[in-house]
Amino acid sequence: MPGLRDFPVVYFGNDWSAENRTSSHHMARRLAGLVPVLYIETPGSRAPESSARDFRKLWRTLRRALAPPRKIQDRLYVATIPQIPFRRLPLVGALNRAIGCFLARRAAARLGFRRLVSWFVVPHPAALARRLGERLTVYYCIDDYAAHPGMDAAAIQALDDRLTQVADVVFVAPRALLDAKRDLNLHVYFSPHGVDCGLFAQAADPATQPAEATRALRHPVVGYFGSLAPYLDHDLLVYLARSRPQWTFLLLGYVSSDISRLRECANVVLAGAQPYETLPRWAKAFDVAICPYLVNRQVEHSNPLKLREYLATGKPVVSVVIPETARFADCVYLARSHEEFLAAIDQALDEDCPELRKRRMDAVAGASWDARFQETVAVVDRFLPKS
Numbered sequence: 001m002p003g004l005r006d007f008p009v010v011y012f013g014n015d016w017s018a019e020n021r022t023s024s025h026h027m028a029r030r031l032a033g034l035v036p037v038l039y040i041e042t043p044g045s046r047a048p049e050s051s052a053r054d055f056r057k058l059w060r061t062l063r064r065a066l067a068p069p070r071k072i073q074d075r076l077y078v079a080t081i082p083q084i085p086f087r088r089l090p091l092v093g094a095l096n097r098a099i100g101c102f103l104a105r106r107a108a109a110r111l112g113f114r115r116l117v118s119w120f121v122v123p124h125p126a127a128l129a130r131r132l133g134e135r136l137t138v139y140y141c142i143d144d145y146a147a148h149p150g151m152d153a154a155a156i157q158a159l160d161d162r163l164t165q166v167a168d169v170v171f172v173a174p175r176a177l178l179d180a181k182r183d184l185n186l187h188v189y190f191s192p193h194g195v196d197c198g199l200f201a202q203a204a205d206p207a208t209q210p211a212e213a214t215r216a217l218r219h220p221v222v223g224y225f226g227s228l229a230p231y232l233d234h235d236l237l238v239y240l241a242r243s244r245p246q247w248t249f250l251l252l253g254y255v256s257s258d259i260s261r262l263r264e265c266a267n268v269v270l271a272g273a274q275p276y277e278t279l280p281r282w283a284k285a286f287d288v289a290i291c292p293y294l295v296n297r298q299v300e301h302s303n304p305l306k307l308r309e310y311l312a313t314g315k316p317v318v319s320v321v322i323p324e325t326a327r328f329a330d331c332v333y334l335a336r337s338h339e340e341f342l343a344a345i346d347q348a349l350d351e352d353c354p355e356l357r358k359r360r361m362d363a364v365a366g367a368s369w370d371a372r373f374q375e376t377v378a379v380v381d382r383f384l385p386k387s
Helices: 023-032 052-065 092-110 153-166 175-182 197-204 234-243 276-283 305-313 338-351 354-363 369-383
Strands: 009-013 037-041 070-073 076-080 117-120 136-141 169-172 188-190 221-225 248-252 268-272 288-291 317-320 333-335
Touching: 009 023, 023 037, 023 076, 023 369, 037 092, 076 092, 136 153, 136 369, 169 175, 169 369, 175 188, 197 276, 197 305, 197 354, 221 276, 234 248, 234 338, 248 276, 276 305, 288 305, 288 338, 305 317, 305 354, 317 338, 333 338
Parallel strands: 009 037, 009 117, 037 076, 117 136, 136 169, 169 188, 221 248, 221 288, 248 268, 288 317, 317 333
Antiparallel strands: 070 076
16 A cells, blocks of 8 residues: 655755754654655745845855755755745735746656655745645644744735645644644644654763863853744843853854843853754753743744753753643743742752653653654555555
8 A cells, every 4th residue: 555655755844954953854854764855945934134144045045946956865855945025015926836836846857756745844835735746735834933023924824824724634743733723624633843862862871971162161050952032031031140140051052133131141151053963962061951932922832842852851941831831840840930930940950860850851752753753654644645
C-alpha cells in the first residue's frame, strides 16, 4: 500500500538559515531521511524594515530566487521563492501565486519530482496549495503567525484560514489553536513540538564541558536561549537583573528588539546567537533557565520549543503562565508577576536536587522529534491515495 515514502515532498518552511532552529527544520530533516525533500523558503511574510539586516536579507533572497535548488544533505534541497509582502495592493495576490507556482514547479521539475506531497509550515504561501499537481496537501501549523509583530494581521489570518480549509490534513502544535482549526477542517490533529532529548541531555552529563565564555561567570547564572525578540518581557528582565545584582543573567540569541536597557545592567551578559549544537554547553552553566515572555496573543497561542529543551537539560525552569507552560506545572515554576518570578527563581535555586532534575528530564523523555515524526507520518499515510 502506498505511503509517504513513495512521494517526494515540496516543503514550504521558515528561512533555512534562520538563527533559531525551529520545528520546521526538525521535521524537514527527518522527512529527508524518508523521501526526497525540496525545502522552499518563502520570505515575505512581513514588509521589510529600513534596516541593514533586512536589506542584506532582501539581496540574498533575490540572488537565491534565481539559483537552482541547493543540496543541503542527502535528499534535502533548498530553494528560495520570495512572496511580495504588500498584500493589500492590487494584483499582489495574483503575482505571488503566478510567480510562486512557476518557481516551485520549475524547482520540483529540476529534481525530477512527479507525484508529490505539498507540506506547509507557514501560511503566507497558501495560494500555492493544490496548484503543484500534488497528491496531498499537509498544513503543519506551528504558530499563530497573524499575531506576530510587523504582520498584516488580517491578510495573514485570511491566508492561514484558507490553507487550513484546503489542506487534506492539518497538524497543530499550539493546543490553544485547535478549536479554531477544527471549525475549518474536519481532519485536524494535535501535534506538540518534540525535543532533541539526546542533545540537550548533554547539559546534565558530567563529561560535557561548559562553553568557554561561561567559565568565568559569577553564579548563580540565570539563563535564556532563543531570540531576544519583542515577545520577551524586557521590563521583567530588567527588574530581575536590578533586583539581584549579585547574579549573572546570561542571554543567548539573535537580537531583534531594543535591548538598550539590558545593556545598561552590568550583570547581564548578551552572548549573541550560538550554533544549535552548542546550546547544551551553554546550558551547562545555567543554574536556572527562564521563559520571560510577555503574556499576549502571540505567546498565549504558542507552544514554546525552548521549554521542552530546557526540561531536557534537567535544569530548573521558571516561566510566565501561559496554557502550554501550565501543562508542565508539576516540574516548572510558574509566575504571574515580576515579584513572583523573582521568588520562583529563589525557590528553584534552593530546591534543586538530583530527584527534581530527573523528574524534569522524564517529563519530555517520550516527546522526541523522532517519535513526533513517526506519529505524523502514520497520520499522513492514512490520507494518501491508495493508488
